[in-house]
Amino acid sequence: MLKTLYTIASIGIVSEPVPPTDVSLRLREALQSEILDVLGRALCIRHVDAGSCNGCELEIHALNNPIYNLEGQGIRFVASPRHADLLLVTGPVSVNMAEALRRTYDATPDPKLVVAVGDCGCTGGIFGENYASLGRVSNVIPVDVVVPGCPPSPEQLMQGILTAIST
Amino acid sequence: MRTPGATRQAMPIPGSPSAARISVDAAGWIRAARDLADAGGCLLSLWATRPSSTASAMVRAAVLIDGRALLLELSIADLALSYPSLREIFPSAGRMQRAAFDLLDIRSDDADQRPWLRHSDEGYAFIRVEGEGVHEIPVGPVHAGIIEPGHFRFSTVGEKVLRLEQRLGYVHKGIEWRFEQMSLLEGHRLAARVSGDSAVAYSWAYCQALEGLAGVTPPPRALWLRALCLELERLQNHLGDLGALGNDAGFAFGLTQFSRLKELLTRAIEAALGRRYLMDTIVPGGMASDLRESGEGPLANCVASIAQAAMKLRGIYDDHGGVRDRFAGAGCVEPILARRLGLIGLAGRASGQAFDLRSDGAWAPYDELAPVKIAREEGDVAARVAVRFDELQESCRLIGQILGMLPPGPWLDPVGIPYGQALAIGLIEGWRGPVMIALESGPNGTIRRCHPQDPSWQNWPVLEHAIIGNIVPDFPLINKSFNLSYSGHDL
Numbered sequence: 001m002l003k004t005l006y007t008i009a010s011i012g013i014v015s016e017p018v019p020p021t022d023v024s025l026r027l028r029e030a031l032q033s034e035i036l037d038v039l040g041r042a043l044c045i046r047h048v049d050a051g052s053c054n055g056c057e058l059e060i061h062a063l064n065n066p067i068y069n070l071e072g073q074g075i076r077f078v079a080s081p082r083h084a085d086l087l088l089v090t091g092p093v094s095v096n097m098a099e100a101l102r103r104t105y106d107a108t109p110d111p112k113l114v115v116a117v118g119d120c121g122c123t124g125g126i127f128g129e130n131y132a133s134l135g136r137v138s139n140v141i142p143v144d145v146v147v148p149g150c151p152p153s154p155e156q157l158m159q160g161i162l163t164a165i166s167t
Numbered sequence: 168m169r170t171p172g173a174t175r176q177a178m179p180i181p182g183s184p185s186a187a188r189i190s191v192d193a194a195g196w197i198r199a200a201r202d203l204a205d206a207g208g209c210l211l212s213l214w215a216t217r218p219s220s221t222a223s224a225m226v227r228a229a230v231l232i233d234g235r236a237l238l239l240e241l242s243i244a245d246l247a248l249s250y251p252s253l254r255e256i257f258p259s260a261g262r263m264q265r266a267a268f269d270l271l272d273i274r275s276d277d278a279d280q281r282p283w284l285r286h287s288d289e290g291y292a293f294i295r296v297e298g299e300g301v302h303e304i305p306v307g308p309v310h311a312g313i314i315e316p317g318h319f320r321f322s323t324v325g326e327k328v329l330r331l332e333q334r335l336g337y338v339h340k341g342i343e344w345r346f347e348q349m350s351l352l353e354g355h356r357l358a359a360r361v362s363g364d365s366a367v368a369y370s371w372a373y374c375q376a377l378e379g380l381a382g383v384t385p386p387p388r389a390l391w392l393r394a395l396c397l398e399l400e401r402l403q404n405h406l407g408d409l410g411a412l413g414n415d416a417g418f419a420f421g422l423t424q425f426s427r428l429k430e431l432l433t434r435a436i437e438a439a440l441g442r443r444y445l446m447d448t449i450v451p452g453g454m455a456s457d458l459r460e461s462g463e464g465p466l467a468n469c470v471a472s473i474a475q476a477a478m479k480l481r482g483i484y485d486d487h488g489g490v491r492d493r494f495a496g497a498g499c500v501e502p503i504l505a506r507r508l509g510l511i512g513l514a515g516r517a518s519g520q521a522f523d524l525r526s527d528g529a530w531a532p533y534d535e536l537a538p539v540k541i542a543r544e545e546g547d548v549a550a551r552v553a554v555r556f557d558e559l560q561e562s563c564r565l566i567g568q569i570l571g572m573l574p575p576g577p578w579l580d581p582v583g584i585p586y587g588q589a590l591a592i593g594l595i596e597g598w599r600g601p602v603m604i605a606l607e608s609g610p611n612g613t614i615r616r617c618h619p620q621d622p623s624w625q626n627w628p629v630l631e632h633a634i635i636g637n638i639v640p641d642f643p644l645i646n647k648s649f650n651l652s653y654s655g656h657d658l
Binding site for chain 1 (some may be wrong): 286308309311312313314315316336337338339340341342344345356357360361362363364366403407420422423424426427429430433443444446479480482483486487652653654657
């Protein structure tokens with residue numbers, strides 16, 4: 001126990017400031033003020049992997065490390081779409097995941113935001129569209145903000161999420 | 168242990184120095200597989216190739232034995248006929264055979280013909296467990312966390328799991344088809360994205376196969392830098408897993424500390440190699456860029472400090488009664504079961520299956536680095552944690568050694584387009600286990616067929632056994648201790 005406490009005390013707080021928002025990432029201005037009235041800056045995110053290679057997931061995980069400390073901004077990941085304000089969707093949408101993605105979207109209460117993550121989520125990426133892949137996320141559900149990159153860095157992800165909830 | 172006849176008649180294949188091939192007929196297919204299994208071999212891969220104007224359809228099984236990959240090749244003259252199933256000999260062949268049928272319509276004579284990667288609207292015939300008090304818990308495909316999608320069907324009595332059946336294939340996105348639309352010289356980019364957490368292992372395996380087809384060897388500095396990347400990738404994943412495992416045991420401190428170390432390492436990697444995650448770093452003929460001089464010293468210091476910090480954190484995990492209690496005995500796979508089911512890679516090494524291509528095979532530069540093989544016998548979550556802690560230290564040591572011995576000279580010798588039509592094998596020990604690429608060139612630098620093989624294929628079915636008799640709330644912990652790839656499996 002003492003070693004645990006000593007480690008916590010000696011490392012201290014390592015969190016860094018958050019990046020600025022960037023409106024050029026925004027695809028549409030859906031009910032922005034209405035959403036902000038409801039959410040303020042306390043945001044619950046549901047991540048959905050709709051077919052990614054799991055590269056984007058590595059960087060989404062990093063958002064929760066003490067250095068990016070997304071939770072320190074009042075933003076946290078939740079286990080159910082019914083608790084979520086924002087869907088963070090990765091991957092080209094595989095044919096086998098399309099139904100699950102649509103259902104997750106439908107289960108998320110209005111008003112809701114969708115951020116498509118990674119080159120695959122934004123454009124279909126290297127996989128594109130084929131017999132098993134429907135390509136970009138916006139081919140399946142409405143998307144508000146895109147975060148390109150392969151994978152995007154945690155700063156870029158934070159920027160995209162914060163852009164989605166900025167005015 | 169006797170040497171099976173098949174290994175003596177085998178012919179070398181371009182690419183991995185450890186790979187060889189032998190043609191068999193249907194009777195020889197079964198006989199050779201049985202001989203190899205009896206001699207301690209385990210199934211590495213099974214895949215099919217459709218016919219072309221010059222060749223008939225073919226099904227191939229790669230068996231890993233004594234650090235070598237031996238390919239059995241069975242020609243299929245008539246696609247209306249089925250080939251003999253290997254599932255009785257190698258249980259992990261079952262899903263691979265079903266996938267081969269889904270993708271290429273080449274059918275085995277196995278009793279289980281349910282679709283695997285191709286989903287249909289008709290639903291899936293799960294095996295029902297019936298009896299008083301038995302109920303089913305369906306989970307997924309969308310899971311309650313930042314994870315890939317898959318479906319798990321638990322049959323339980325109270326909290327105790329009687330049976331788990333997995334249904335995968337949700338992230339099937341046509342990777343093998345996509346390879347065939349690319350040229351040989353660009354396929355490494357797709358290979359790096361078969362399973363993003365193993366980008367180095369896959370892109371190295373692809374390039375090893377391609378360089379074999381072209382008959383070239385990258386400059387020594389490139390091979391040493393590739394080994395550096397492979398160990399850094401192992402270190403990144405082990406740090407991530409050790410934190411997540413602490414968290415799943417209810418010790419959030421572990422996640423905070425290990426994820427901080429992982430971030431510091433990831434930043435040092437970016438300073439030294441230009442990317443946080445090493446997609447597109449390994450290219451045909453060598454490396455996309457050299458190690459940056461300014462980043463070399465900080466990387467060495469970072470890795471050395473991680474080795475020290477991880478040692479201290481291991482002490483904290485070991486001293487924590489709650490963590491110890493959750494890890495010990497959970498999700499146990501005894502060595503005898505691991506052997507029978509063909510468990511490989513990291514999880515295999517925690518259950519007495521002491522295979523590691525870095526020590527068993529002879530590929531540069533690991534033949535000079537002499538890595539220490541880590542293995543344990545207990546087969547529980549605690550053993551898989553211990554193997555990660557030990558491998559983490561060994562990777563830190565290897566990284567220090569590589570940085571100290573890095574040969575000077577060029578780091579890239581571009582590869583020309585190989586014009587011949589041939590099969591080559593790439594075989595690399597990734598952090599999760601052996602990663603294989605089977606690459607067949609077509610005319611004019613095209614890809615006729617490329618089959619990537621992830622060790623998750625072998626290990627997913629073993630997870631179904633590991634959970635039996637455990638309680639449902641321990642599943643996330645047990646699952647994480649394997650940390651298998653969905654994307655690498657679903658293709």
